[in-house]
Amino acid sequence: MSTIPSNTPPAPQSARMDVTVETATRLGQVLLFDLRPLSGPLPAWQAGAHVDLFLGDGLIRQYSLCGDPARQDRYRLAVLLEPDSRGGSKAVHAHVRPGARLAIGAPRNLFPLRPGTGPAMLVGGGIGVTPLIAMAHALHEQGRDFVLHYVARDPVFAPLLRRTPFADRVRVHDRSRAEAPRFDPSGALADHAGTAGLSVYVCGPSGLMEAVAHAAGAAGVPPEDIHREAFSAQPVAAGRTFEVLAARAGLRVTVGGDEPITTALARAGLRVPVSCEQGICGTCVVTLLEGEADHRDSYLTDDERADQIALCCSRARSPLLVVDL
Structure with missing residues (x-):
């Protein structure tokens, strides 16, 4: 995936x-x-x-x-x-x-359309529809078959989408209407049953992305053809404190239960460059030398998490993390 x-x-x-x-x-x-x-x-x-x-x-x-x-x-x-x-x-x-x-x-x-000629199902939740609007333009110009599902409680892009040359490919799911049926990923995928080479792209709330990815997998879409982009990471939830040792600086800090590692380091005089502060851009990623991290980012791959950590949002499963700073 x-x-x-x-x-x-x-x-x-x-x-x-x-x-x-x-x-x-x-x-x-x-x-x-x-x-x-x-x-x-x-x-x-x-x-x-x-x-x-x-x-x-x-x-x-x-x-x-x-x-x-x-x-x-x-x-x-x-x-x-x-x-x-x-x-x-x-x-x-x-x-x-x-x-x-x-x-x-x-x-x-970081979320490109894959080359090919096969059909695509685009699913955008709320403001997460923005990159998929661009994808719909590109697919239309390529002459590829696609459908764009726009799921929102306040579908403010609907009038704009109705004026596009691909308006007939757009399905608006207005969650503010009590009588409107909820978006059903399995049902949407059933419309593509038997279609070879289908790619699925989804961006929006984590719950929607998980539901679409699960339904796509169950429908037989290969993992490499299911693409998603996260707009935020898991929140830094309140929890226990732990310590971080910046090895090169020789600085050891205590990270509070409700603060990011970057904040604790900055308080001690070691500022780590940050940008999104949500674990999605990679600016604050450093090498993890020792300890077990509780990864909360949406940036690192599983393999990279073996020896790297996004300091703006991740926590610790061990009492001490040693990082290459």
Whole structure:
């Protein structure tokens, strides 16, 4: 089963580009906006890609490109105002307006469409539909068979999707309507019964992704043809304290039951670079020298977790973790 691949750090300072906001439209709690370059062309991108958005004061967040990849003159982003925002979505909603200038990183693709000619089933939950909109554009232009299932309690992208050239391929599942049946992954997959070479792409809440992945596997879709992208990691739940030893720095800290390892290290004077702070970008990944980690990220593979750890969200199963810092 394909998840976010590793070894793709945030864009370096030299890769930043200055852009201006051309349009900004509010769709309920979502801000949809187009970015144009201040000079020169924008780098080409492929469906599933995202960019780093630099929001000032060291705040960096990653957002999926959700426009048509064939349009290389602008980038389109959509940001949900999260009620428990850690600063990113609040900053976007407060400061992004037509004419505003921003800095972004070059597109990086951790959730690509796989090459081929077979059909695809796309499932987007809430704001997780954004990379799948770009995929739908790409599949339509390739002439490939596909269907896009959009599952949301407030399907704010529905009017936009009805205006696309692939509107007949879109199925909107409005969870705000009590009389509407819940999205059934098995039923959706049954529509593709007997179809050879089906690929499944899903992005959204973890429960939805697990349900789609399970149903796809039960329907006989090979694991390598089931692809998903996580927008967040498991929360750092309150629990017992443990210690972390930064081996090269010779620094030993106690990590509280409700704080990230990065916070405990920073309090002792050792700052680890962070970006998403949710275990999905890999910025804070370091080598784990000793100890047993409780991995909470959505970035590392099972093999990588044998000797690496994402410090922004992971915990410890042993009393002490020794890391290469």
